[in-house]
Amino acid sequence: MAGGALPGFRDFYPDEFAHRAHIFRAWREVCRRFAFVEYDGPPLEPLDLYTKKSGDEIVGQLYNFEDKGGRQVALRPEMTPTFARMVAARANALRKPVRWFSVPQLFRYERAQRGRLREHFQLNADIVGEASEVADAELLAVAVGIMQELGLGPDDVRARISDRRLLNTLLVAIEVPPAAVPTAYAVLDKAGRQPEAVRREKLREAGLPGAAVDALIGLGRPDALDLMRSSYGSIGAVAEAIGRLDAYLGHLGSLGIREWVDVDLSIVRGLTYYTGIVFELFDAKGELRAICGGGRYDSLLADLGGVDLPAVGFGMGDVVLGELLKDRGLMPEAAPAPEFYIVAGPEATVDRVLAVAAALRAAGAAVEYPPSYEKLTTQRTNSQLQAAVKSGASYGVVVRGADVADVRLLTMDRAGNVELDAAALCSGDPQRAEKALRDFRRQADQKRFSHPPSQQQP
RNA sequence: GUGACUGUAGCUCAACCGGUUAGAGCACCGGACUGUGGCUCCGGGGGUUGGGGGUUCAAGUCCCCUCAGUCACCCCA
Numbered sequence: 001m002a003g004g005a006l007p008g009f010r011d012f013y014p015d016e017f018a019h020r021a022h023i024f025r026a027w028r029e030v031c032r033r034f035a036f037v038e039y040d041g042p043p044l045e046p047l048d049l050y051t052k053k054s055g056d057e058i059v060g061q062l063y064n065f066e067d068k069g070g071r072q073v074a075l076r077p078e079m080t081p082t083f084a085r086m087v088a089a090r091a092n093a094l095r096k097p098v099r100w101f102s103v104p105q106l107f108r109y110e111r112a113q114r115g116r117l118r119e120h121f122q123l124n125a126d127i128v129g130e131a132s133e134v135a136d137a138e139l140l141a142v143a144v145g146i147m148q149e150l151g152l153g154p155d156d157v158r159a160r161i162s163d164r165r166l167l168n169t170l171l172v173a174i175e176v177p178p179a180a181v182p183t184a185y186a187v188l189d190k191a192g193r194q195p196e197a198v199r200r201e202k203l204r205e206a207g208l209p210g211a212a213v214d215a216l217i218g219l220g221r222p223d224a225l226d227l228m229r230s231s232y233g234s235i236g237a238v239a240e241a242i243g244r245l246d247a248y249l250g251h252l253g254s255l256g257i258r259e260w261v262d263v264d265l266s267i268v269r270g271l272t273y274y275t276g277i278v279f280e281l282f283d284a285k286g287e288l289r290a291i292c293g294g295g296r297y298d299s300l301l302a303d304l305g306g307v308d309l310p311a312v313g314f315g316m317g318d319v320v321l322g323e324l325l326k327d328r329g330l331m332p333e334a335a336p337a338p339e340f341y342i343v344a345g346p347e348a349t350v351d352r353v354l355a356v357a358a359a360l361r362a363a364g365a366a367v368e369y370p371p372s373y374e375k376l377t378t379q380r381t382n383s384q385l386q387a388a389v390k391s392g393a394s395y396g397v398v399v400r401g402a403d404v405a406d407v408r409l410l411t412m413d414r415a416g417n418v419e420l421d422a423a424a425l426c427s428g429d430p431q432r433a434e435k436a437l438r439d440f441r442r443q444a445d446q447k448r449f450s451h452p453p454s455q456q457q458p
Numbered sequence: 459g460u461g462a463c464u465g466u467a468g469c470u471c472a473a474c475c476g477g478u479u480a481g482a483g484c485a486c487c488g489g490a491c492u493g494u495g496g497c498u499c500c501g502g503g504g505g506u507u508g509g510g511g512g513u514u515c516a517a518g519u520c521c522c523c524u525c526a527g528u529c530a531c532c533c534c535a
Contacts, residue, residue, distance in 0.1 A: 007526070050535085060459090061533080078535040108535085111459080114528070273535080289534095315535085346493045385495045398494065410494065 008118025014335035041082035047072040075107035088305025096129030126313030137251035160264035166241035180206040191220025191266035292316035337392030342369035343384040347401035363437040
């Protein structure tokens with residue numbers, strides 16, 4: 001359609017913004033619980049921040065241009081380089097380990113598909129300065145905690161984990177020729193998505209001996225860890241790596257999330273960058289792209305920012321997560337509605353309606369009324385109440401005659417009427433007014449609990 | 459970047475073999491129901507049929523191009 005947002009970009013209408021806010025709230029809430037603190041950086045960065053490490057070929061996937069000062073710049077496609085720069089600049093002064101998170105909007109110039117747009121929001125959470133696998137476990141607990149916070153369980157989402165160091169030692173043990181290692185990883189990454197025969201053929205082409213091909217195919221199987229334990233567990237380096245993975249799994253158990261986790265040695269997560277335990281979160285049905293991916297990158301800060309600190313981190317985008325929540329009916333159905341909708345009764349004046357709104361708002365309530373002189377003075381109470389219903393408000397307030405405090409409360413879900421001390425609310429005394437509102441809400445909650453509404457709210 | 463499929467109102471969909479002024483439901487706005495409720499009834503705004511070109515007496519319908527979307531590949535920080 002012409003005139004809409006650019007391809008791969010989104011307009012957030014209020015209902016959709018509510019979805020986004022729902023996800024952001026869960027991200028921030030869980031990060032707070034894990035004592036991560038929020039940071040941010042510029043959405044626009046020098047182009048070479050991204051080309052320096054990855055080379056010029058990634059420019060094709062960047063939103064980049066020359067600014068009016070002749071600088072080559074790019075919209076940030078990822079947060080890690082910015083994060084690395086910020087940590088490096090104050091590395092000596094920061095209390096370690098650093099536990100930071102951010103919710104940047106990221107951009108990539110690529111063809112859009114389901115779950116993959118040109119713009120998205122991505123939670124980035126990182127721990128810097130701690131090499132222990134306890135930190136790896138802590139980080140995965142954040143990602144899983146977010147799933148729980150959003151109402152998802154281990155039947156909805158699976159965490160798959162692997163370890164780059166274990167894989168490296170296994171490839172040596174399997175006797176994969178060094179030149180064929182990239183191919184081996186690429187094939188491993190495709191386990192489950194590509195027929196076994198095709199994968200075998202690719203490995204043979206790369207020059208792997210028959211036994212190595214068999215062993216590598218075995219790595220993609222669900223019970224690969226036990227398989228490798230019995231085949232290569234006697235080799236020192238392998239034993240050490242498996243021991244580390246076992247310790248990690250133990251920590252995950254202590255953190256209460258072991259049931260979410262499957263060991264899956266086919267998780268590769270790119271060919272460079274990661275140096276230790278890696279993980280991905282997927283929907284259990286396998287219908288969507290990865291929800292989240294991360295792992296240990298102990299040498300990246302040295303390469304990028306010049307400080308030698310171990311680090312673990314993950315990224316979790318809002319797009320795939322949002323798809324999953326919608327599929328499971330776990331998204332809020334609509335934008336937030338007001339708590340009160342004020343209606344003018346027959347004898348009410350516009351002044352009184354406004355005064356009641358002001359009093360309720362001063363006490364902290366969200367209040368709507370038709371801001372129309374015409375409607376407040378001539379439209380029937382009946383029609384105004386229809387509008388109140390459509391607003392989604394919890395309560396209708398009918399302002400009546402003589403006194404500003406002469407109001408009648410209506411529960412829009414018909415759970416039963418609740419009295420509001422309107423005199424106190426309109427007394428002008430903030431403490432009395434807030435107490436009146438608190439008492440009202442408490443009564444309303446009780447009423448709703450003991451008399452469930454007969455009909456659902458719209 | 460490559461390939462396949464799909465584009466009609468905000469949404470879900472109609473419209474015979476190419477044939478009058480492209481319709482309906484939902485949603486939205488207004489009104490009636492003689493001033494306290496989601497019902498019902500009446501009315502209204504909304505479309506260059508994604509865009510452009512072609513064939514034809516006549517195109518939403520057939521052909522070409524283009525744009526957009528969906529899916530797969532590639533890639534995945």
